[in-house]
Amino acid sequence: MKKLKVLLLTCLIGFSASSCFDDMDDNIVSSVEIKDFIWKSMNYVYLYKSEIPDLADDRFTSSSEYVDYLDSYSSPEDLFASLKYLPTEVDRFSGIYSNYYDLQNLLSGTTLSNGMEYNLYYVPGSQTEVFGVITLVLANSPAESLGLQRGQIFRAINGENLSINNYTTLLSATSYTLNFADYDDNGTTETTDDDTLSLSNVNASLTKVSYTENPVHKTEILTIGGSTVGYLMYNGFTSDFDNQLNAAFGEFNAAGISDLIVDLRYNGGGSVQTAAYLGSMVTGQFTGQVYSKLFYNENLANNDTDYLFTNTINGGGSINSVNLSRVYVLTSERGTASASELLINSLKPYIEVVVIGENTVGKTQASRTVYDSPTLFSDTEANPSHTYALQPLIANSTNVDEELVPSTGMVPDILISESATNLGILGDVNEPLLAEALAHISGSGRSVNQPEAAALKTVKLPISALEQDMHID
Structure with missing residues (x-):
């Protein structure tokens, strides 16, 4: 991979940055200095720079x-927000962080979580x-220690009682007690025939802690007919756990798998x-060929990068490849x-990718x-007077054929949604x-274990930018 060149940020507008601040007292410098950093950074690296007149x-x-312009914004966050291109349609993902240590932790998989x-x-x-x-209980977390299970209501x-007005406040607390309930479906798969919920008198008290998630959540070796199938639930492309991911494929290699199912339904990227x-790891037969491409804005065009299929991990030895010509990927809306979509998009020109889910x-x-x-x-030479950092979109990713992931998402080959009342056990054949993927592998047609015909209406939870992130290390 070609590394980004070291860049000396200059004012780029025909006057010295220092001249803007020579006559200001320290308090004003602190505020304007951060805004100056934001504007100059976005002016230089932002993918959609040409679309923003400012x-x-x-x-x-x-x-x-220039100083009057910066001063017209009440906070660094307001300035940053004004520089994003179509924030509700296109750039829903660029972020600003007042403490970059928190950002670094998030990118390495460390959050405040009860699991x-x-x-x-x-x-x-x-x-x-x-x-x-x-939907998910993370390993070695407070939730796991209490014995919580996927599918509990x-x-x-x-x-x-939870409502649309209070769930954010109640569930964002550091500590709280869950009050579980039983769901009565009246013996039908329909959800509109007076289904009811009643409290079960079972409770669990949870406290959030600093938690680092190993994204390799689960691996299984399954025997279906004459096929040995590997199953991987992978929840984040976290570079600190590349060796653990490689070790999972070592297990698949040792088992001699003939098919692979990669479960990315809870994987927002990385x-x-x-x-x-x-x-x-999925392939192995394309080493040295182009896997994906990154295209930057006009200022950084010299840094356009080809990522290649490889047989080694930087500092981690040889890659365990399973040399498959077909892979199944499980998805959710x-x-x-x-990065999950990048995997699908980048593999499709080379092998068959069967997408199952939403x-x-x-x-x-x-x-x-x-x-x-x-x-x-x-960050080694970062300005010591503040800890602001940006996480802006700076490049577009394509596959070898220079095809983007559609902004409307990737359509599954087999459409199936998770059922609130029939989630099942992750890694279990049922x-x-x-089960849908295994039915396709075995050639037995659609799985008989389908969700209810009339699905329960989902509450659209807020999503932070880093929950759907794809970043350049």
Whole structure:
């Protein structure tokens, strides 16, 4: 991979940055200095620079005009927001962070978490009351230590029933007590025939802790007919765990798998390089060929990069490749994004990729952390007067044929959604999405284990930019 060149950020508008601040007292410098860092960084690296008039190189004719412009924004966050291109349609993903240490932790997989992930649904017959269903219990987390299970239903927090108005406050607390419930479907698969929920008098008290997730959540070796099938639930392209990912493929190699199912339904993305490693592990017969491409804006065009299929991990030895010509990928509408979509898009020109699940998010852009330092992309010389950093979109990712992931997402070959009342056990042959893949592998047609005909209405939970991130290491 070609590394980004070291860049010395200059004012780019015909006047010295220092001249803007020579006569200001220290307090004003602190505020304007951060905004100056934001504008200059976005002017130089932002993927959609040409679409934002305020980022034009000739936008300002004098230092005083520039300072007045910066001063017109009440905060660094407001300035940054004004520079994003179509933030509700195109750039939903660029972010600004007041403490880059927190950002670094997030990118390495460390968050404040109790280890329980969930979906929320409207109570049947209500437009305001909601309930939760646990979708994932993370390994070695507080939730796992309490014995929580995927598929458990909770109706209240601290004795207060969940609603569309209070769930954010209740579930964002550091500590809370889950109040579980039983779901009565009246013996039918329909959800509109007076299905009911009732509290079960079972509770669990959870506290969030600093938690680092190993994204290799689960591996299984399954024997289906005459096929040995590998199953991998992979929840984040986190470069700190590349060796653990490679070890999973060592297990698949040792088992001699003939088919592979990669479960990305809860994988919002991560490292572009890790995505290239995973593509190389799935295959192995294309070493040295182009896996994906990155295209930057006009300022950084010299840094356009080809990622290659490879047989080694940087500093980690040889890649365990399974040399397959077909792979199955499980997806979801909310959870499968960016680097997950990159994997699908980049493998499709080379092998058969069978996508099972829901339409994916539709994110094709990559970001990188930008610091207030001479080299932009390194924190070692960052301005000591503040800890702001940016995570802007700086490049578009394509496959070898220069095809982008559609902004509307990738359409599955087999459409199937998770059922709130029949989630199944991850890695179990009867879990609905896995069963669908196994039915396709065995040639037995559609799985008989299908979700309910009338699905429960899902609450659209807010998603942070980093939950659907694809970044350049």
